[in-house]
Amino acid sequence: MPDYSIGVDLGGTNLKAAAISADGAMLERLNANTELTQGPERVVDDIVRAIESLRGRCSGRRLAGVGIGVPGFIRMSEGIIVGSNNLPPLDGYPIRDAVEKRLGTPVMLENDANAAALGEKWMGAGRNVDDLVLLTLGTGIGGGIISRGRVLHGHVGMAGELGHVSVVPNGNPCGCGNRGCLEKHASATAIESMANLLALGSQLSAKDVYDLAVKGDERARLIFVTMGQALGAALAMLINIFNFPLYLMSGGVLAAWDYFYPALEAEVRWRSFTYRNAETRIDKAILGNDAGIYGAAYLPLQALRSATE
Amino acid sequence: MPDYSIGVDLGGTNLKAAAISADGAMLERLNANTELTQGPERVVDDIVRAIESLRGRCSGRRLAGVGIGVPGFIRMSEGIIVGSNNLPPLDGYPIRDAVEKRLGTPVMLENDANAAALGEKWMGAGRNVDDLVLLTLGTGIGGGIISRGRVLHGHVGMAGELGHVSVVPNGNPCGCGNRGCLEKHASATAIESMANLLALGSQLSAKDVYDLAVKGDERARLIFVTMGQALGAALAMLINIFNFPLYLMSGGVLAAWDYFYPALEAEVRWRSFTYRNAETRIDKAILGNDAGIYGAAYLPLQALRSATE
Numbered sequence: 369m370p371d372y373s374i375g376v377d378l379g380g381t382n383l384k385a386a387a388i389s390a391d392g393a394m395l396e397r398l399n400a401n402t403e404l405t406q407g408p409e410r411v412v413d414d415i416v417r418a419i420e421s422l423r424g425r426c427s428g429r430r431l432a433g434v435g436i437g438v439p440g441f442i443r444m445s446e447g448i449i450v451g452s453n454n455l456p457p458l459d460g461y462p463i464r465d466a467v468e469k470r471l472g473t474p475v476m477l478e479n480d481a482n483a484a485a486l487g488e489k490w491m492g493a494g495r496n497v498d499d500l501v502l503l504t505l506g507t508g509i510g511g512g513i514i515s516r517g518r519v520l521h522g523h524v525g526m527a528g529e530l531g532h533v534s535v536v537p538n539g540n541p542c543g544c545g546n547r548g549c550l551e552k553h554a555s556a557t558a559i560e561s562m563a564n565l566l567a568l569g570s571q572l573s574a575k576d577v578y579d580l581a582v583k584g585d586e587r588a589r590l591i592f593v594t595m596g597q598a599l600g601a602a603l604a605m606l607i608n609i610f611n612f613p614l615y616l617m618s619g620g621v622l623a624a625w626d627y628f629y630p631a632l633e634a635e636v637r638w639r640s641f642t643y644r645n646a647e648t649r650i651d652k653a654i655l656g657n658d659a660g661i662y663g664a665a666y667l668p669l670q671a672l673r674s675a676t677e
Numbered sequence: 678m679p680d681y682s683i684g685v686d687l688g689g690t691n692l693k694a695a696a697i698s699a700d701g702a703m704l705e706r707l708n709a710n711t712e713l714t715q716g717p718e719r720v721v722d723d724i725v726r727a728i729e730s731l732r733g734r735c736s737g738r739r740l741a742g743v744g745i746g747v748p749g750f751i752r753m754s755e756g757i758i759v760g761s762n763n764l765p766p767l768d769g770y771p772i773r774d775a776v777e778k779r780l781g782t783p784v785m786l787e788n789d790a791n792a793a794a795l796g797e798k799w800m801g802a803g804r805n806v807d808d809l810v811l812l813t814l815g816t817g818i819g820g821g822i823i824s825r826g827r828v829l830h831g832h833v834g835m836a837g838e839l840g841h842v843s844v845v846p847n848g849n850p851c852g853c854g855n856r857g858c859l860e861k862h863a864s865a866t867a868i869e870s871m872a873n874l875l876a877l878g879s880q881l882s883a884k885d886v887y888d889l890a891v892k893g894d895e896r897a898r899l900i901f902v903t904m905g906q907a908l909g910a911a912l913a914m915l916i917n918i919f920n921f922p923l924y925l926m927s928g929g930v931l932a933a934w935d936y937f938y939p940a941l942e943a944e945v946r947w948r949s950f951t952y953r954n955a956e957t958r959i960d961k962a963i964l965g966n967d968a969g970i971y972g973a974a975y976l977p978l979q980a981l982r983s984a985t986e
Contacts (some may be wrong), residue, residue, distance in 0.1 A: 522951075532917045545953070612831055638855065644854070646831075
């Protein structure tokens with residue numbers, strides 16, 4: 369029986385990988401740059417080199433397989449990335465098969481937010497539940513849905529695009545074609561945009577806005593209240609739809625929790641009968657930037673377990 | 678191996694029940710009144726009598742069990758109805774156990790819209806898919822989510838309250854405490870309310886508004902466009918969340934399909950990247966008022982099948 373797995377988290381500028389034991393212990397890890405400009409073959413080289421390095425350090429153990437979390441939509445059956453803003457050179461490239469062929473071990477591809485949700489379910493804040501939703505709050509907002517212990521993929525693997533739930537029907541325009549998407553009203557980018565609209569300062573980062581809020585700036589605090597209400601409206605819908613026991617959020621903007629959570633919770637409370645009547649926890653994810661690696665590593669382990677069930 | 682099952686659809690004023698074979702053939706059926714005002718014991722009597730009657734007509738066959746679809750939230754683990762507007766005398770009453778004790782056969786309780794969704798999956802418009810969403814358009818709007826072939830229940834059984842997805846954040850108030858719920862903008866009741874706001878006539882039913890639309894009344898047609906856009910906004914969100922292959926609608930108001938569907942489809946198209954990029958079907962359910970009976974009957978059969986898998 370294989371006793372460890374390798375998870376890879378492929379971002380726009382770097383690559384994180386780790387060997388994780390079947391019971392969830394971090395065995396080995398490494399970070400590397402990805403040379404996207406050099407084309408997909410170079411990215412595959414980088415991934416394969418990272419995995420080979422980790423495998424070398426785990427000699428004596430038996431590898432279950434490799435999971436790779438990537439930003440963007442994934443066509444699950446084909447193992448290709450489509451429509452990734454962060455990895456355009458990989459768009460449509462058969463990355464799963466390319467890595468698998470080089471390694472001779474099973475490779476599974478997963479959307480990064482889905483992988484993070486699965487990681488939180490396996491070893492993080494969701495380890496005691498079978499059903500949860502994760503919102504990843506960053507420059508955009510990603511989502512992952514875990515239902516009956518597994519990632520909910522939908523038809524072709526595009527489920528869980530929770531950043532594109534519309535919370536303001538005719539709100540800010542979004543690159544997806546819709547208006548008022550959650551990620552245009554509650555992401556770090558949205559916070560920066562609101563700071564600009566309020567003329568709080570030029571080129572302020574979400575962190576700058578947070579620092580102003582800490583210092584007592586009322587306009588900066590209003591931004592987090594606005595962001596909290598948008599998140600609350602989206603969460604109320606998700607709670608009414610799923611009635612799951614747990615809704616998690618992750619990302620650097622969680623530092624501002626005390627400034628947005630009260631508005632978020634108030635919004636959820638009045639908008640969701642289910643929230644008021646069924647035990648529902650809204651909380652911070654706990655694995656931070658490692659959630660995606662844990663989830664990616666769990667993919668081949670979970671596949672093995674369900675095959676032997 | 679049991680070869681048939683009995684499904685019951687319990688409404689506010691009547692009770693429909695049918696014996697259905699394990700391969701989905703309608704064997705026997707009956708309709709009866711329910712005497713809600715006489716209290717829960719009387720309702721249990723009516724249900725038991727209907728089931729005994731059907732069982733008598735199916736002698737020689739082996740019964741898998743009984744499924745009962747009811748309006749309202751269900752606490753699945755306890756088998757009780759909570760918060761049903763249509764069956765207040767049954768609120769909190771242990772109806773599942775009461776019927777089971779009298780019959781000596783397994784009884785399963787399910788929300789009526791969930792049962793209808795399962796019925797459509799088993800023998801209706803969704804028989805070729807594993808994942809679908811059903812919206813039941815009536816005086817209110819109910820929802821049922823079928824994921825991996827099964828009803829998605831959530832934590833305590835309250836999942837799928839799709840009539841309470843907010844499509845107009847500060848829109849019409851709803852009894853659930855929220856504002857702008859889908860069912861306050863797209864149900865038959867909402868159509869009647871819009872007709873009243875437009876002074877189309879006094880006490881017009883949704884059917885009356887439809888008849889006016891057919892005759893070319895522009896204001897009546899605007900009502901269906903408005904309703905279609907509200908449904909489209911909700912469906913776009915559901916498609917972005919689930920990426921399921923099939924979204925069904927049922928209810929008498931489907932007669933007005935040609936008047937609301939173009940607006941619905943246009944709304945979904947611009948709001949959902951997933952709709953534009955992954956094959957997605959939005960269609961009419963086909964089992965009509967029988968969907969709930971089919972789904973209820975399927976519950977014990979599905980439980981048996983998964984137990985022997």
